[in-house]
Every structure is written in structure tokens, then in C-alpha cells.
Amino acid sequence: GAVVSQHPSRVICKSGTSVKIECRSLDFQATTMFWYRQFPKKSLMLMATSNEGSKATYEQGVEKDKFLINHASLTLSTLTVTSAHPEDSSFYICSASPPPTSDTQYFGPGTRLTVL
Amino acid sequence: AQSVTQLGSHVSVSEGALVLLRCNYSSSVPPYLFWYVQYPNQGLQLLLKYTTGATLVKGINGFEAEFKKSETSFHLTKPSAHMSDAAEYFCAVKGNSGNTPLVFGKGTRLSVIA
Numbered sequence: 001g002a003v004v005s006q007h008p009s010r011v012i013c014k015s016g017t018s019v020k021i022e023c024r025s026l027d028f029q030a031t032t033m034f035w036y037r038q039f040p041k042k043s044l045m046l047m048a049t050s051n052e053g054s055k056a057t058y059e060q061g062v063e064k065d066k067f068l069i070n071h072a073s074l075t076l077s078t079l080t081v082t083s084a085h086p087e088d089s090s091f092y093i094c095s096a097s098p099p100p101t102s103d104t105q106y107f108g109p110g111t112r113l114t115v116l
Numbered sequence: 117a118q119s120v121t122q123l124g125s126h127v128s129v130s131e132g133a134l135v136l137l138r139c140n141y142s143s144s145v146p147p148y149l150f151w152y153v154q155y156p157n158q159g160l161q162l163l164l165k166y167t168t169g170a171t172l173v174k175g176i177n178g179f180e181a182e183f184k185k186s187e188t189s190f191h192l193t194k195p196s197a198h199m200s201d202a203a204e205y206f207c208a209v210k211g212n213s214g215n216t217p218l219v220f221g222k223g224t225r226l227s228v229i230a
Contacts, residue, residue: 006159032215043206043222044160093159095218102215103148103167107160 002028002098006108013084014116021079021111023050023094029074030096034105035067038091050077050094084115118143118209122221130229135179135194137224139207142188149190150208150218151181160206166190167212177201202228 003026013019023033031052036044048069049057056069066088068080077096081088091112095105123138141147148167152160164175171183181192190207204225208218 034217043220046217097215104165109159
């Protein structure tokens with residue numbers, strides 16, 4: 001199956017700092033990637049849809065100025081958590097679908113963010 | 117609009133026993149349905165999917181699921197549980213057109229007792 005990677009797998013930062021998370025499709029090109037957030041013992045909630053070469057589409061309630069998404073190439077999308085606070089601590093997971101059908105999403109291994 | 121309901125947040129079975137994880141969906145368009153498995157602190161791994169065609173789909177690790185349109189269900193089964201099956205399982209739905217995001221159920225944690 002298709003492979004999606006994320007980096008870093010785990011990050012601890014101080015409150016007020018910014019953290020960048022990378023999502024890469026390793027063996028296919030992805031014009032669209034998705035970013036999800038997962039709270040402990042909870043399901044995945046879609047945060048935003050990342051579109052190559054254009055602005056991301058954010059879900060209702062997700063602050064676009066806080067969660068900056070850049071999809072600069074067909075294999076890379078980045079999520080930057082700006083001015084992180086402890087309530088931003090979570091598990092962030094990205095996904096992408098290989099063409100042409102795009103009917104199946106493959107997920108990255110996730111990034112555990114802890115804000116102190 | 118689409119939604120997924122997974123009945124039972126926690127299911128416990130004995131090793132060698134049948135595994136049944138329930139999933140019901142709601143969709144205004146013909147759905148694509150998925151089961152994913154998640155091990156602690158890891159991403160999601162695709163178990164199986166239904167898009168079109170045969171309604172009984174087989175996946176990895178001996179799992180299978182049957183799409184029943186009349187019951188709006190997509191239950192996951194495995195004839196004989198193994199200790200390594202202990203994990204969190206998510207049922208998900210998406211529309212059948214375009215590169216659209218998944219809508220997930222709340223997940224079911226499967227425990228396997230020796």
C-alpha cells in the first residue's frame with residue numbers, strides 16, 4: 001500500500017512557541033492531504049483539507065491563524081501550530097490518497113505534541 | 117451529511133473466540149466504508165474497505181466485513197481472535213466521489229483475554 005510519513009513523531013515544546021509537523025507521501029503524489037486531531041481515547045476529528053498550490057480548507061471551529069497549513073509540493077504538507085498552548089497538546093495525524101481513484105486514505109504514523 | 121455509529125466503546129473477547137465489532141452509518145450518497153485499526157501511539161492502518169461490487173469484503177489479518185445497505189451496517193468480524201488483535205478499531209465513511217475526507221466513528225477498543 002501507499003506510504004505516508006510524518007515528522008517528528010513526538011515533540012515537546014514550551015508554551016508560546018511554534019511547532020511544525022511535516023506530512024509526506026513517499027511513493028505517490030498527493031494534490032490533497034488531510035489533517036486530523038485525536039484527543040486521548042477519542043476519535044479522529046478532521047481539522048483541515050490541505051490543497052497543493054492553494055489555501056487549505058478549515059473545518060468549523062479550527063483557527064486558521066493558529067494552525068497554519070502549507071502544501072507547497074505534491075508530496076509535502078506542513079502543519080504549524082503557532083503560539084502553542086497546553087490545550088493544543090494532542091495527537092496529530094495526516095492522511096493522503098494516491099491517484100487516480102483517491103478512494104482510500106493512507107495515514108501517517110502521527111505526531112504526539114506536548115505543550116508544557 | 118455522513119455519520120458513523122460504533123456500538124460499544126469496548127469489546128472484550130477470549131482468545132480464539134469470534135470478534136464482532138458493530139458499525140452503522142448514515143450517508144446521503146452511496147458510501148465508501150472503511151475499517152481502520154490503531155495500535156497505541158501509532159497511526160491508522162487500513163484493514164479493509166467497501167467501495168462497490170461484492171458486499172462481503174475481506175481484509176488483512178483475517179478480518180472481513182459485510183456491507184448491508186438495508187441495515188446501513190458494515191460490521192467487522194473475525195472468526196478467531198488473537199492476542200495481537202487487541203487495539204482500537206475505527207469505522208469510517210466517505211462519499212463515493214472525489215478526494216473527500218473520512219468521517220470516523222468514535223472507535224471500539226478490543227481486548228483479547230488469554
